[in-house]
Amino acid sequence: MRITLVGAGRVATHLVKALKSQHEIVQVFSRNLKHAQQLAGQVHAQAIDSADQLTSQTDLVIVAVSDLGIADVVGSIAAYLPQNLIVHTSGSTSLIALQQRHQRAGVFYPLQTFSFEREVDWLETPLFVEAAHQQDLTLLTNLANSLSNRVYQYSSQQRQTLHLAAVFACNFSNYCYDMAKQVVDAEQVDFSLLFPLILETAKKATNTDPKQMQTGPAMRGDQNILTMHQALLSQSNRPDLEEVYRLMSEGIFKRHLNKFE
Amino acid sequence: MRITLVGAGRVATHLVKALKSQHEIVQVFSRNLKHAQQLAGQVHAQAIDSADQLTSQTDLVIVAVSDLGIADVVGSIAAYLPQNLIVHTSGSTSLIALQQRHQRAGVFYPLQTFSFEREVDWLETPLFVEAAHQQDLTLLTNLANSLSNRVYQYSSQQRQTLHLAAVFACNFSNYCYDMAKQVVDAEQVDFSLLFPLILETAKKATNTDPKQMQTGPAMRGDQNILTMHQALLSQSNRPDLEEVYRLMSEGIFKRHLNKFE
The missing domain is CATH 3.40.50.720 (NAD(P)-binding Rossmann-like Domain)
Known part of the structure; x- marks a missing residue:
């Protein structure tokens, strides 16, 4: 052609x-x-x-x-x-x-x-x-x-759905990496320490439903850790990261509420 | 031992x-x-x-x-x-x-x-x-x-920083995959279509600064697409996803504002 x-x-x-x-x-x-x-x-x-x-x-x-x-x-x-x-x-x-x-x-x-x-x-x-x-x-x-x-x-509608999902799966997950890097950079901790975790999390999502693969303090409803992490972000004067932390944790907690019933 | x-x-x-x-x-x-x-x-x-x-x-x-x-x-x-x-x-x-x-x-x-x-x-x-x-x-x-x-x-403080970063890099990115799956599931679109994208996004973050690797409508400041995506989530009656979409897009846009100056 x-x-x-x-x-x-x-x-x-x-x-x-x-x-x-x-x-x-x-x-x-x-x-x-x-x-x-x-x-x-x-x-x-x-x-x-x-x-x-x-x-x-x-x-x-x-x-x-x-x-x-x-x-x-x-x-x-x-x-x-x-x-x-x-x-x-x-x-x-x-x-x-x-x-x-x-x-x-x-x-x-x-x-x-x-x-x-x-x-x-x-x-x-x-x-x-x-x-x-x-x-x-x-x-x-x-x-x-x-x-x-x-x-x-x-169809255009199916493609639109895919693109919206891609924004979550790609653009937003990349922004999560970016925020993680900002957190470690501020304390002179090496970002590459997180690479095995980043790669394993992505691989898991392509093998098993990511809902079943969720881990972390928000899923466990661990209010102590959630409060401590938000205090750390607040002390670092990062209200933007604090707000993302709060909203994402709330979403994860609600998504997994039935596990605690 | x-x-x-x-x-x-x-x-x-x-x-x-x-x-x-x-x-x-x-x-x-x-x-x-x-x-x-x-x-x-x-x-x-x-x-x-x-x-x-x-x-x-x-x-x-x-x-x-x-x-x-x-x-x-x-x-x-x-x-x-x-x-x-x-x-x-x-x-x-x-x-x-x-x-x-x-x-x-x-x-x-x-x-x-x-x-x-x-x-x-x-x-x-x-x-x-x-x-x-x-x-x-x-x-x-x-x-x-x-x-x-x-x-x-x-030290305990360095470990705490790492764990906070890991919540962003792992728990939150996994929740992004989970939200992406909910978006495609609702329209009977196959989640596995997103696997190459998920894996490539993770690999990129371990090769190059994720800030440099950011793509998508929020980074480009494409208000048309952002408005359309939020309308789609609103029509699907998913205010939770809509709020995440809004906050993450705002964060990405502000992070890359200097590109438009």
Whole structure:
């Protein structure tokens, strides 16, 4: 397939790396020409920074920009690609939001967290496809199958549910790590001491229902420890961490109340 | 070494399994005799359910019970073991709390989350030892070195900091997984789709500062998605998840505010 990438951020970069061995990247479009050139240079594609340079000689245009940018970007490119399939890569933006601006609309959503620093295991990354037309759905499914063993045709609503859950499972758990690091950093204790715990907790959740795997003072209803921990956070002048500690502990305690009945 | 275990829960069970190849477990004491027998039977130790049956012919008594139980348990056994070294296994209970009830006091704290269902990698599990007397500290350090490559002599205050951080890194991140599962379960979406994301997020945090690895709508300050997600949780009649979503997103946004300046 001939593929055009719009965007040169983390998702676009990882997609280009994943697609290049089996597909041809024809153009990389970014408002920042340097970013476009950096990414396009890796795959001998043309780097462009203006929509009127877009070629219609492409099978698929992937708009890999943040949710906030999708509408504007599609609005600015659709007139130059009236017959082409254009997809976005977002969990929470609906198909209709794109279809309002372009008739041959689709979605190609990888459920993963992308960083410049780390490789992605695409074979294990779930991919969710959706399209306004059946032939485009087939095309996107085939493309997804060329990357991953876990391809699903999901509606916008199902994808939205997944993305909401992903915010809890990924963004919020990462923020828990970040808060843990702030706690140990303030006392010159080494954050890496927590690594075995972090990895084991994640592995457990993928083997057994995390509700059954819950441990800690809140689950045990140990008011002494809860009070002591909140006092420590208060003494450290961290009302933000104290509030998270209180709310999360309350949630865990209520979730496991039946264990004490 | 000859070792007595007081308690037959998750920590005691994993300690017995880890210690048995290099040390002799002489007695397992639990108020529930069946639990004591189940654990003692695995290592040909004596199961007892009464403090007056405790033998003083032991090098170390490990009290592996919850924080709430430590004071009572030590109070009830100390009179029968006046000359013996008694340690607890808690992160948040100080050495002094034990020392007030027994002169030869110590701490043997494994920083890990223990479940009956999963084996523990003891070699990689950080162990923290503390004791009222230097000779006991040496004894505990030697014992810890027989199990793990990561042994540290830490004060009660340092251990407390670690345990507080562990609540964020382990208990709260597990609750995030639990909330994510509740979100997908309510819409009959498969929780296992999130496994690659959960594992990758944890691995990232052990390679790079989690603050640098933060992703998601709150970090980007994407108010549209934040509002939509909160509306979804409100429609699902989950004010508890909505409150967590709001507080965590606010925390993440403020933490990364400088990115938008």
